Amino acid sequence: MEKAEYMEKAAQHIVDADEEAVEKLAREYLIEGFDPIEMIEKGLSEGIRKLGVLFDRGEIFLPHLIIASEAMTTAVKILEQAMPADQVGKKLAKVVIGTIEGDVHDIGKGIVATMLRVYGFEVFDLGRDVPIATFVEKAKEIGADVVGSSALMTTTMVGQKALEKALKDAGLRDNLITMLGGAATTEHWAAKIGANFWAESAGDTVMKLKEIFS
Amino acid sequence: MNSKERVMAVINHQKPDRMPCFGANCMVTYEQMEAAQAFWPKGHEDGETMARLALASHTVLGFDAVRVPFCQTFEARALGIKIKPGKLPGNMEGIPGIDHPPLYKLDDTPVFPDDFLSRGFIPELLKAVRILKKELGDEVPVIAGIIGPFTLAGSLIDTVPLLKATFKAPDKIRPWLEIGEKAGTALAKALIDAGADIICCEDMTASPELIAPKTYKELELEFQTKQFDAISVPTILHICGKVDPIVEWMAQTGPNILSLDTKTKPHIVREKCGPDVVLLGGVDVATTLFLHGPDEVKREAEEAIADGIQILAPGCAVGPGTPTENLLAMLQVAKGH
Ligand code: B12
Ligand SMILES: [Zn+2]
Numbered sequence: 001m002e003k004a005e006y007m008e009k010a011a012q013h014i015v016d017a018d019e020e021a022v023e024k025l026a027r028e029y030l031i032e033g034f035d036p037i038e039m040i041e042k043g044l045s046e047g048i049r050k051l052g053v054l055f056d057r058g059e060i061f062l063p064h065l066i067i068a069s070e071a072m073t074t075a076v077k078i079l080e081q082a083m084p085a086d087q088v089g090k091k092l093a094k095v096v097i098g099t100i101e102g103d104v105h106d107i108g109k110g111i112v113a114t115m116l117r118v119y120g121f122e123v124f125d126l127g128r129d130v131p132i133a134t135f136v137e138k139a140k141e142i143g144a145d146v147v148g149s150s151a152l153m154t155t156t157m158v159g160q161k162a163l164e165k166a167l168k169d170a171g172l173r174d175n176l177i178t179m180l181g182g183a184a185t186t187e188h189w190a191a192k193i194g195a196n197f198w199a200e201s202a203g204d205t206v207m208k209l210k211e212i213f214s
Numbered sequence: 215m216n217s218k219e220r221v222m223a224v225i226n227h228q229k230p231d232r233m234p235c236f237g238a239n240c241m242v243t244y245e246q247m248e249a250a251q252a253f254w255p256k257g258h259e260d261g262e263t264m265a266r267l268a269l270a271s272h273t274v275l276g277f278d279a280v281r282v283p284f285c286q287t288f289e290a291r292a293l294g295i296k297i298k299p300g301k302l303p304g305n306m307e308g309i310p311g312i313d314h315p316p317l318y319k320l321d322d323t324p325v326f327p328d329d330f331l332s333r334g335f336i337p338e339l340l341k342a343v344r345i346l347k348k349e350l351g352d353e354v355p356v357i358a359g360i361i362g363p364f365t366l367a368g369s370l371i372d373t374v375p376l377l378k379a380t381f382k383a384p385d386k387i388r389p390w391l392e393i394g395e396k397a398g399t400a401l402a403k404a405l406i407d408a409g410a411d412i413i414c415c416e417d418m419t420a421s422p423e424l425i426a427p428k429t430y431k432e433l434e435l436e437f438q439t440k441q442f443d444a445i446s447v448p449t450i451l452h453i454c455g456k457v458d459p460i461v462e463w464m465a466q467t468g469p470n471i472l473s474l475d476t477k478t479k480p481h482i483v484r485e486k487c488g489p490d491v492v493l494l495g496g497v498d499v500a501t502t503l504f505l506h507g508p509d510e511v512k513r514e515a516e517e518a519i520a521d522g523i524q525i526l527a528p529g530c531a532v533g534p535g536t537p538t539e540n541l542l543a544m545l546q547v548a549k550g551h
Binding site for chain 1: 254300302303306308309312313373378379380381382422423424425426427429459462499501505513533536
């Protein structure tokens with residue numbers, strides 16, 4: 001198969017959320033000896049970008065997007081194994097992300113984490129129901145460039161404010177970017193508590209972070 | 215008219231003396247807890263405290279209905295699901311939720327316990343309804359909440375696996391919807407026996423923000439219809455988010471009232487659903503009610519009424535930190551219509 005055909009097929013399998021097919025394709029592609037990074041950037045990413053557009057237009061729905069982004073993660077892992085070590089290690093920025101303590105909603109946060117990985121960020125996903133102190137400890141431990149928090153409830157939004165303060169108190173705040181999201185939050189809220197930015201969706205998050213780190 | 219007459223008038227398509235105002239979801243706030251001297255977590259678990267706290271929406275706010283429970287875990291707990299207490303940062307009390315990992319996997323067979331109605335805190339919930347009914351008689355309607363089949367299915371096998379199954383193996387979801395419907399309906403009947411005047415079914419996971427509209431039509435529609443058919447008192451259906459793509463089918467399941475999130479515009483619902491279903495909603499809980507002030511609340515409420523809302527309400531569960539004055543501003547608007 002021509003390289004271009006691989007790219008088209010990779011994109012299409014992602015659009016179809018066909019995990020088995022994309023996995024098989026990635027393996028064949030590596031056997032051919034082509035550049036793994038190119039498949040991520042021109043094939044898989046193109047597929048997920050198309051899906052994002054379809055999702056925003058209301059033509060596909062969340063289950064489709066979840067399965068497609070998992071398929072993408074699987075394929076990226078396979079391709080990464082074939083990358084030179086310095087390429088794998090070359091990440092745009094280190095991101096700590098999690099859902100605020102008391103909040104178990106993690107679907108949206110999970111999609112954000114997956115997409116950031118896909119776009120070349122090193123992501124430390126702390127999961128859901130994460131105590132403020134854990135965000136701070138992790139950020140310190142790994143020297144995070146970005147700390148992102150998700151809150152889906154009016155009760156847990158206040159934790160994002162507490163996180164801003166905790167990062168300040170730990171002396172970390174000036175050296176990193178904070179971002180937040182989740183259904184309960186708004187741009188207004190992010191501005192009010194002094195976060196660097198709010199993102200409406202995973203796509204929006206990638207766009208805003210890429211503007212800062214590239 | 216008293217509150218119950220007012221609410222029943224709207225449900226029966228007669229003219230009320232003024233527009234009713236109450237929420238279909240939890241209306242409890244920290245300020246009401248103080249006023250009623252009834253607090254969480256006890257208010258989630260003890261019938262008497264629950265009833266006292268629920269009363270506050272009428273005695274403190276002056277709203278036209280009271281509502282129990284305040285969380286969405288009663289059926290799930292009785293089905294054996296592990297529940298996480300509602301602890302929040304800063305030692306605040308919140309709303310209990312479903313814990314991880316889930317009890318079942320998609321391929322398992324769900325079990326419906328024979329003693330379902332005496333498990334978990336269901337007996338306390340029924341007790342709360344009996345107390346409220348005794349207290350309020352035919353003055354103020356008592357709303358009791360159940361959880362919709364789809365959301366309960368998500369509590370049993372976890373939401374993400376459920377969502378994935380809607381795409382990969384939709385038929386495997388049926389047994390989970392069946393048990394979800396059975397649990398909610400059994401609870402509804404017991405709540406009615408205890409004195410509930412209205413049953414509100416919350417089905418947040420059935421939102422098009424989570425599942426494809428096709429999934430709602432091909433799976434949930436059947437189970438929700440079966441549930442409402444089995445309920446003898448007036449009903450409310452609440453699904454979060456922008457429900458435009460499914461709202462026509464939501465109305466077909468047979469509720470008397472649709473409770474709308476502010477992302478869903480009343481005039482669109484009216485267009486799609488015809489004249490029969492009553493529209494409840496109006497003011498956004500996460501922004502307007504929680505973060506802004508009475509003026510914004512009033513403006514948004516007026517707009518919603520002009521757009522076709524018939525019962526003024528918060529668009530979803532009220533955040534417990536919401537100021538009382540914002541809720542009072544809603545009532546003030548309702549009184550002008
Ligand atoms: C699915 C769901 C659940 C599932 C969660 C499963 C899971 N693993 O996540 C279950 C059923 C378990 C659940 C439980 C509860 N829920 Co719930 N749930 C929802 C629902 C229907 C959808 C949320 C969702 O996943 N949306 C889809 C995703 C993709 O969107 P998203 O999260 O907004 O994420 C996007 C963006 O916001 C952004 N983003 C998200 N995170 C981040 C982070 C960063 C850093 C950035 C930059 C961007 C970003 O990008 C994402 C992708 O595009 C909402 C209603 C709604 N329509 O929002 C209610 C809702 C959030 N839940 C609510 C409630 C009350 C509860 C419960 C308390 C109910 C109960 N008693 O059981 C419990 C919570 C328990 C707890 N302590 O947390 C309320 C909150 C009310 C409020 N305003 O405070 C809502 C609004 C609905 C309601 N009233 O019932 N819920
Ligand atoms: Zn809602």
